[in-house]
Amino acid sequence: MITVFERPAALTSAKTHYCPGCTHGIIHRLVAEVIDELGIREETIGVSPVGCSVLAYNYFNIDMQEAAHGRAPAVATGIKRVFPRKVVFTYQGDGDLASIGIGEIVHAAARGEKFTTIFVNNAIYGMTGGQMAPTTILGQESMTSPDGRNPATQGYPIRVAEMLATLEGAVYIARVSVHNPQEVARAKKAIKTAFELQIAGKGFSLVEVLSSCPTNWGYTPTESLKWIADKMIPVYPLGVKKPLEEEKS
Amino acid sequence: MLQEIILAGFGGQGVMSMGQLLAYAGMVEDKHVSWIPSYGPEMRGGTANCSVTISDEEVSSPIISEPDTLIVLNRPSLEKFEKDVKQGGLLLINSSLIDIEPQRQDLNVLKIPSSDLANEKLGNSQVANMIILGAFIELTNAVSPESVIGALKNVLPDYRHNLIPLNQQALEQGIELARRIKLGKTA
Amino acid sequence: MVKVLMKGNEALAEAAIRAGCRYFFGYPITPQNEIPHYLSKRLPEVGGVFVQAESEIAAINMVYGAAGCGARVMTSSSSPGISLKMEGITYMAGAELPCVIVNIQRGGPGLGSIQPAQSDYFQAVKGGGHGDYKLLVLAPATIQEMVNLMGKAFDLADEYRNPVMILGDGILGQMMEAVELPEQKDLGKLPDKPWATTGAKGRAPNLINSLYLDASELEKHNHHLQRKYERMAKEMLWEEYKTDGADIVLVGYGSSARIARAVVDKARAEGIKAGLFRPISLFPFPKPALQAACAQAKNVLTVEMSMGQLVEDVRYNLEFKVPVHFYGRAGGMVPTTRDVMEEVKRIVSNGEGGGTV
Known part of the structure; x- marks a missing residue:
């Protein structure tokens, strides 16, 4: 018998608590596959955030630390400074990273901390029940923007990847999506690149992954994937933000 | 022996290092010592002061509310601390920069034009603090001159070590001055 | 042994090095700045790490990460900064992470003053952050005692897997007295921390966490912590x-x-x-x-x-x-x-x- 598909060693057998149609599960798997392929499962320490992926430590079969809301980059800094040769990553959502933790991520990137951040952007607060996030797009309805996000009173979405790409300490910043198989493949490639650059000791790396939230968006899982393509990507264009093609040597 | 000293002046007059030299010298002589600075914005150019305790016993309160000795290098310091000195205590005044008379009649007052002396005799007004410190140790025997001279290399930052001989001369000037006064001669 | 004349803040910093502390994460605030000044120079000399964080909140969370890796780690601050650190401190108490936190107290409330005060007593001894937890709190009165208690603080933190606070004030931080410093602790003889996240090599993964979604599990954890705090009674000084x-x-x-x-x-x-x-x-x-x-x-x-x-x-x-x-x-x-x-x-x-x- 030939095994054609199995659970990565870097994932536990625990059933996830994610809602049906949520793409967190795909992203977990991509990270785990990369860890397996790089052979670093026993050398990796992950940091889980507060938000939907708060229980990520139950799903990754590696050493993990659970951080306070938004503070994962600071916790990861502490870890990486103690173990500079181990592989350290944070897994953070958009409320965690782009709102309460925006200071921590900016400064970790600016310091060039040599860890990797997987930034899952679904344009909403999921765990707390669908409130507006800093990444909620204009006009998008949420529990705290019931008439749609209005820039006059609620401001504009933050493009984290583009913003962090301006910092010298960041060596690799990319935005990917997981709304179709081609993009999933690209997402995995970006995640692998980010980890490889960390292992090479180059600097800070971040992969922003556009992700779906059928429960809080109020769409079916299939509609949600279409919403990523139609509504999110125009606001959050995919691609490698740093280094740009012309900068590569 | 218990000597509680408050040293005060403008920031930059060497008040803090004068206090540290005393504390260091006391420590070398196996006495119990403490040094507390004022800290905060006034250190940037305003008045600065520190409290030094030198004692044969363990120092209880390092906070000095009634000093045995007050050493003042500028006028605001005299105005601020004169009232606190212990009855019969010692008051050392840098008369080059303080043109008022002390109010208290119950203190032993010694006026030394230390800034002028430092300028005229040593060519550097920066060591005025050492002249007055020399006078203090001669009058009180709180610590020996050798201990203070020995402490210079520990208290002054490395880049000031070239000034150690000058500081030593200034200290000796102060000692000599106080000795003459003790013998009833004028400065 | 040779006596040296040291400022309280510097004596605390040197004592931390001698106690085997090799990691410091902090943010500037008066009147404790001599601690980071000293350690930013001294830690690299002994192969340690000094990071000036972007905030007190980030600093204490860096301490969390490093402590979770089993390192001897500390931070220091003064009253307003300690308030900001409270988030990380309660998480560390919950996750049972050892560390040493120095509070060189200044006047409050609010921005207060930079002059010495002791008005953070309640915050220090009653918990300070949210939830049922206690810090071990040590209050030195001389510079020599600051040195002695710093060494003890790291040992207690490791023994109880609990944050320890050194509660000083601006006088103690700024004052100079003569001190005898202890010998450098042998880093090879620090306690083993099999619970630390070091990479799950040949063992089940370790987790550093204070989240217990099941109420009965959290209550069990609360009882466990409480028993630990009761055991601390033998540390009275x-x-x-x-x-x-x-x-x-x-x-x-x-x-x-x-x-x-x-x-x-x-x-x-x-x-x-x-x-x-x-x-x-x-x-x-x-x-x-x-x-x-x-x-x-x-x-x-x-x-x-x-x-x-x-x-x-x-x-x-x-x-x-x-x-x-x-x-x-x-x-x-x-x-x-x-x-x-x-x-x-x-x-x-x-x-x-x-x-x-």
Whole structure:
């Protein structure tokens, strides 16, 4: 018998608590596959955030630390400074990273901390029940923007990847999506690149992954994937933000 | 022996290092010592002061509310601390920069034009603090001159070590001055 | 051993190095800046790491990450900065992470002043952040004791897997006294931490966490923590000075205790039988020793640089059997021996004091 598909060693057998149609599960798997392929499962320490992926430590079969809301980059800094040769990553959502933790991520990137951040952007607060996030797009309805996000009173979405790409300490910043198989493949490639650059000791790396939230968006899982393509990507264009093609040597 | 000293002046007059030299010298002589600075914005150019305790016993309160000795290098310091000195205590005044008379009649007052002396005799007004410190140790025997001279290399930052001989001369000037006064001669 | 003259802040920093601390994460604030100044130079010399964080919140979370890896790690700050660190401190207490936190207290509330105060007593000993937790809190009164307690703090933190706070103040931080420093601790002989996240090599993964979504599980964790805090009772530390047969016992910690001690000598010289009880561990509070020291006392007087915080614990721990008076200065003002002496005389003659000024 030939095994054609199995659970990565870097994932536990625990059933996830994610809602049906949520793409967190795909992203977990991509990270785990990369860890397996790089052979670093026993050398990796992950940091889980507060938000939907708060229980990520139950799903990754590696050493993990659970951080306070938004503070994962600071916790990861502490870890990486103690173990500079181990592989350290944070897994953070958009409320965690782009709102309460925006200071921590900016400064970790600016310091060039040599860890990797997987930034899952679904344009909403999921765990707390669908409130507006800093990444909620204009006009998008949420529990705290019931008439749609209005820039006059609620401001504009933050493009984290583009913003962090301006910092010298960041060596690799990319935005990917997981709304179709081609993009999933690209997402995995970006995640692998980010980890490889960390292992090479180059600097800070971040992969922003556009992700779906059928429960809080109020769409079916299939509609949600279409919403990523139609509504999110125009606001959050995919691609490698740093280094740009012309900068590569 | 218990000597509680408050040293005060403008920031930059060497008040803090004068206090540290005393504390260091006391420590070398196996006495119990403490040094507390004022800290905060006034250190940037305003008045600065520190409290030094030198004692044969363990120092209880390092906070000095009634000093045995007050050493003042500028006028605001005299105005601020004169009232606190212990009855019969010692008051050392840098008369080059303080043109008022002390109010208290119950203190032993010694006026030394230390800034002028430092300028005229040593060519550097920066060591005025050492002249007055020399006078203090001669009058009180709180610590020996050798201990203070020995402490210079520990208290002054490395880049000031070239000034150690000058500081030593200034200290000796102060000692000599106080000795003459003790013998009833004028400065 | 050779004595050196050191500022309290610098002595704490050097003592941390000698205790095997190799990681410091902090943010500037007066009057504790000599600690980061010193360590930013000294830690790299011994192969350690110094990071100036972007905020106190980030700093304490870096401490969390490093402590979770099993490192001896510390941070330091002063009152307003400690308030910001409270988030990380409660997470560390919940996740049972050892670390040392120095608070060189200044006047408050709010931005307050930069002058010495002791008004963070409640915050330090009652928890400070959210949830049921305790810090081990040690309050040195001399620079030598700062050095000694720093070494002890790291050992206690590891033994109990708990954050330990050194509660000082601006006087202790800025003051210089002669100290003898201990030898460098052998880093190879620090306690094993099999729970740390070091990479799950040949073992099941380790997790550093304070989240218990199941209420009964969290209650179990709360009971576990509580039992640990009760076990800490054996770490009580205190000093007594002339309390035998004292009619009035002064109680104070840290800088205030130094002032109170001078008052005891003054009072004795005037024929007043005064003594001093100085708690060194503020949590655990040395209740049995305080009770014994005050058993014969007609009056007790706490001397504090606050509007009355320690006094509440003294009353409570003496079970309201002895009149407990309070003398405090606040905002960065420091009690003088003269004023405390006046208070002692008032209490001894009338059985009552004037309270704060």
